[in-house]
Amino acid sequence: QKEVEQNSGPLSVPEGAIASLNCTYSDRGSQSFFWYRQYSGKSPELIMSIYSNGDKEDGRFTAQLNKASQYVSLLIRDSQPSDSATYLCAVYAGGTSYGKLTFGQGTILTVHP
Amino acid sequence: DVKVTQSSRYLVKRTGEKVFLECVQDMDHENMFWYRQDPGLGLRLIYFSYDVKMKEKGDIPEGYSVSREKKERFSLILESASTNQTSMYLCASSSPVLGGYTFGSGTRLTVV
Numbered sequence: 001q002k003e004v005e006q007n008s009g010p011l012s013v014p015e016g017a018i019a020s021l022n023c024t025y026s027d028r029g030s031q032s033f034f035w036y037r038q039y040s041g042k043s044p045e046l047i048m049s050i051y052s053n054g055d056k057e058d059g060r061f062t063a064q065l066n067k068a069s070q071y072v073s074l075l076i077r078d079s080q081p082s083d084s085a086t087y088l089c090a091v092y093a094g095g096t097s098y099g100k101l102t103f104g105q106g107t108i109l110t111v112h113p
Numbered sequence: 114d115v116k117v118t119q120s121s122r123y124l125v126k127r128t129g130e131k132v133f134l135e136c137v138q139d140m141d142h143e144n145m146f147w148y149r150q151d152p153g154l155g156l157r158l159i160y161f162s163y164d165v166k167m168k169e170k171g172d173i174p175e176g177y178s179v180s181r182e183k184k185e186r187f188s189l190i191l192e193s194a195s196t197n198q199t200s201m202y203l204c205a206s207s208s209p210v211l212g213g214y215t216f217g218s219g220t221r222l223t224v225v
Contacts, residue, residue, distance in 0.1 A: 032213065034213050034214075041221075042218070042219070043203055043216040043217060043218050043219040044156075044203075044214075044216050045216070046213060046214070046215070049213055088156070090213075090214075092213065098144050098161060098163040098169070099143070099144035099163070099207040099208070099214075100144075100146070100158070100161060101207075101213070101214060103155060103156045104155075105155045106155060
């Protein structure tokens with residue numbers, strides 16, 4: 001069973017702080033990694049994708065991938081109350097998986113003023 | 114941008130009814146997926162399709178069927194709705210090249 005595990009949360013950080021969300025995956029051959037943000041009652045929206053080892057920055061968001069450790073993380077700098085949401089880590093194994101993603105259970109982030 | 118459209122945002126159906134949930138994508142994606150999402154259970158894959166008329170069962174296919182007669186449209190069918198199928202239903206599509214889904218806005222189905 002291919003698994004994706006996220007830090008269980010919920011995670012609460014003060015406004016302006018760095019929020020760190022972590023994810024590990026079991027399939028060493030996984031090729032692509034995604035972070036989705038989901039507001040309550042809404043559908044998930046893609047905020048970051050990363051395909052190779054290292055860091056990828058987009059505005060206040062940085063995704064980090066370490067394939068040797070099978071670890072992917074999302075850092076949110078200068079956290080805002082509008083960042084309060086559930087964050088889903090998703091992994092794509094490639095090959096014959098027909099584009100199917102394996103999702104973690106999600107981490108609830110609350111940014112308090 | 115890829116757009117995935119689900120036909121209804123909210124639905125209320127009676128137990129035993131046959132329910133159709135429609136999903137249309139506009140980017141010629143091969144792969145389409147149906148999930149349900151319940152509190153504490155995360156996203157659970159019901160069915161997916163990798164081509165017209167091709168379908169595969171996901172993790173929880175019981176009580177559901179699907180139809181993909183055209184590439185852009187993927188329908189989820191609840192053959193005889195039951196109260197335990199009350200849930201948020203999410204459709205997604207993806208390109209097989211790099212993966213990654215675009216989700217529809219979801220359908221919140223209540224079966225009474």
